Amino acid sequence: MEALRYIWEGAIPLQIHLHESEVTTIPSPPPAMVLAPRIGYLPLLASQIKPYFSSTLPPGVDTIWFEYKGLPLKWHIPTGVLFDLLCAEPERPWNLTVHFRGYPRQLLIPCEGEDSIKWSFINSLKEADYIVNGNTKNVMSMSQPDLVELWRSVLNAGDLEAYLRISSKLKLGGTDHEQVLNSITTSSLPGQSTSEMDIAGKVMTGRIPVRLYVRNVGEDFDNLEDAPPVNNWDDVSYINRPVEIHEECKCLTLHDAIRSLLSELFLEKATTKEESTTIIGEEERSDCTEQVDCKKTEERGPNFCDEHFQSYHPSIKLVRIQGIEPKCEIPFSWVVNNLMNPEYFLHICVFVTVQQVRC
Amino acid sequence: MKQMVGTCEALVENTLALDGTISSSDFYKAACAFVHRWNLINSDFPSWSWIPCQKLRWISSDDKAEGYLSLEKICLQRPQENEQEKGECFEEIDTAGNNNESLDEATLVPFPSDHQEVHYYDFQILHCASYSVPVLYFRAYSCDGQPLTFEEMKKDLPSQSEDALLNSKWTFITQEEHPYLNRIWFKLHPCGTREWMKLLLLSDASWFKNAIAIERYVASWLSVVGQVVGLRIPMEMLKDGGGIQF
Numbered sequence: 001m002e003a004l005r006y007i008w009e010g011a012i013p014l015q016i017h018l019h020e021s022e023v024t025t026i027p028s029p030p031p032a033m034v035l036a037p038r039i040g041y042l043p044l045l046a047s048q049i050k051p052y053f054s055s056t057l058p059p060g061v062d063t064i065w066f067e068y069k070g071l072p073l074k075w076h077i078p079t080g081v082l083f084d085l086l087c088a089e090p091e092r093p094w095n096l097t098v099h100f101r102g103y104p105r106q107l108l109i110p111c112e113g114e115d116s117i118k119w120s121f122i123n124s125l126k127e128a129d130y131i132v133n134g135n136t137k138n139v140m141s142m143s144q145p146d147l148v149e150l151w152r153s154v155l156n157a158g159d160l161e162a163y164l165r166i167s168s169k170l171k172l173g174g175t176d177h178e179q180v181l182n183s184i185t186t187s188s189l190p191g192q193s194t195s196e197m198d199i200a201g202k203v204m205t206g207r208i209p210v211r212l213y214v215r216n217v218g219e220d221f222d223n224l225e226d227a228p229p230v231n232n233w234d235d236v237s238y239i240n241r242p243v244e245i246h247e248e249c250k251c252l253t254l255h256d257a258i259r260s261l262l263s264e265l266f267l268e269k270a271t272t273k274e275e276s277t278t279i280i281g282e283e284e285r286s287d288c289t290e291q292v293d294c295k296k297t298e299e300r301g302p303n304f305c306d307e308h309f310q311s312y313h314p315s316i317k318l319v320r321i322q323g324i325e326p327k328c329e330i331p332f333s334w335v336v337n338n339l340m341n342p343e344y345f346l347h348i349c350v351f352v353t354v355q356q357v358r359c
Numbered sequence: 360m361k362q363m364v365g366t367c368e369a370l371v372e373n374t375l376a377l378d379g380t381i382s383s384s385d386f387y388k389a390a391c392a393f394v395h396r397w398n399l400i401n402s403d404f405p406s407w408s409w410i411p412c413q414k415l416r417w418i419s420s421d422d423k424a425e426g427y428l429s430l431e432k433i434c435l436q437r438p439q440e441n442e443q444e445k446g447e448c449f450e451e452i453d454t455a456g457n458n459n460e461s462l463d464e465a466t467l468v469p470f471p472s473d474h475q476e477v478h479y480y481d482f483q484i485l486h487c488a489s490y491s492v493p494v495l496y497f498r499a500y501s502c503d504g505q506p507l508t509f510e511e512m513k514k515d516l517p518s519q520s521e522d523a524l525l526n527s528k529w530t531f532i533t534q535e536e537h538p539y540l541n542r543i544w545f546k547l548h549p550c551g552t553r554e555w556m557k558l559l560l561l562s563d564a565s566w567f568k569n570a571i572a573i574e575r576y577v578a579s580w581l582s583v584v585g586q587v588v589g590l591r592i593p594m595e596m597l598k599d600g601g602g603i604q605f
Contacts, residue, residue, distance in 0.1 A: 107543065314415075
């Protein structure tokens with residue numbers, strides 16, 4: 001519960017600059033400072049940001065979009081996830097550039113204001129419902145007032161009680177909402193942490209909605225500040241695939257879950273292609289008791305490029321979820337229950353270094 | 360009824376689950392079978408091809424099973440003022456000669472006739488892991504390569520799709536990011552696919568009598584989904600390809 005509240009109250013201080021091409025007055029306007037909720041979406045800040053810049057904008061129709069170091073930001077990714085993914089070393093305040101003109105419609109999904117964002121959220125919720133329950137009935141049969149209230153709770157990021165009240169009707173598993181709700185109502189009592197323990201201990205099976213962002217940071221480096229910025233979304237691989245938890249795999253760790261999604265990265269020192277296939281097969285039968293810390297992991301998958309006699313050693317540099325770097329041996333069910341976003345997806349950022357080694 | 364389904368399941372072992380879904384590895388097999396048959400039947404028309412594509416593109420790999428089906432640069436003519444009925448405005452051009460009969464109101468127009476505004480369409484079929492079904496992505500552009508806006512594309516759609524768009528703006532066709540190409544494509548939402556695929560597969564009487572369910576999955580799916588965008592497929596594609604006639 002504690003974790004969930006931290007996430008809902010989590011916010012990123014933004015320092016927002018208007019792009020110079022849209023500044024028509026001298027001196028140019030000072031940057032706007034706003035707090036962006038982690039679970040929110042950037043264009044929802046429009047009403048807060050617009051007043052700072054409206055007097056200097058050139059004539060035209062407003063369509064807000066943001067960029068970071070030249071990279072247009074995808075508005076359908078929650079703000080906290082963008083920050084975790086794009087700021088290897090967290091930058092506070094986070095300096096973003098805002099545009100109100102020249103929407104890059106080949107790169108970004110069109111955004112017609114709050115409605116677009118609301119429906120993107122609802123479609124994700126439907127997707128999660130399907131992954132968990134095999135149909136979208138729970139979301140589709142929600143009453144209009146419930147839907148409005150659910151969206152409003154996210155929009156106002158912070159109305160966790162309202163969110164839990166509505167979302168518990170969705171029967172999407174994950175956080176045991178009834179329990180959490182009870183713990184809120186009794187939150188004045190000391191020693192409430194027992195309910196947190198219960199949630200953490202709850203074992204789940206089935207399919208878990210996960211969105212995985214894999215950022216290739218190239219050659220290894222010591223300090224996170226040295227990570228090259230993402231210039232292009234092609235440097236980020238987006239994997240939208242549920243994690244399956246089988247009955248016999250109750251103690252699945254975060255490491256196991258990531259390995260099931262990124263099996264390519266865990267080919268153990270394969271020397272021939274044939275060998276590597278058998279290893280994948282074996283790994284799928286995943287040893288649940290294994291405990292490996294990502295930072296120590298030495299499992300590297302060389303993929304031989306015959307022509308140049310080079311091998312590539314991808315290895316996981318860092319795993320970040322909701323701004324923290326959880327140890328990889330913690331139970332995946334705890335991670336899901338406590339760190340998922342309100343649309344029931346767990347967003348995982350993985351930084352991968354790729355060493356090129358000449359053979 | 361339950362019993363019957365039980366028996367059926369036993370019969371189609373090693374093919375598909377009867378719930379209308381398809382796994383990603385089966386999708387690859389189904390896609391390859393579809394391409395093979397398409398080329399056999401429609402040799403004079405643009406062909407579908409399998410494009411292998413890795414999510415982690417900086418890892419070299421021989422894995423061909425991850426990727427998507429692609430059909431590029433298909434001409435769809437814009438509906439004209441004097442059309443008889445919207446939705447049947449896409450006329451086939453007789454380049455197929457004697458193959459012509461096998462095409463059921465085909466909508467593929469490899470060469471545009473003059474004096475008509477022509478739009479090109481790229482179609483791609485991807486596997487969606489969340490819904491375990493195929494998903495149609497497409498993009499549209501004019502002769503000069505300029506991408507069409509949603510509003511422009513909408514005018515090319517058969518009238519029933521335009522109506523559906525009015526009723527469900529956010530859950531029918533939307534603009535989304537292409538999962539492999541990082542560009543914005545039109546996407547047909549897959550959330551209802553499993554339900555109607557299940558009905559389609561169950562209603563197909565010959566379904567239970569052969570083990571080629573996977574091979575026909577994509578053709579069956581496309582026979583429904585294609586109609587949404589005015590892309591129809593030859594009836595021949597839906598017939599039994601195994602040589603056993605019922």
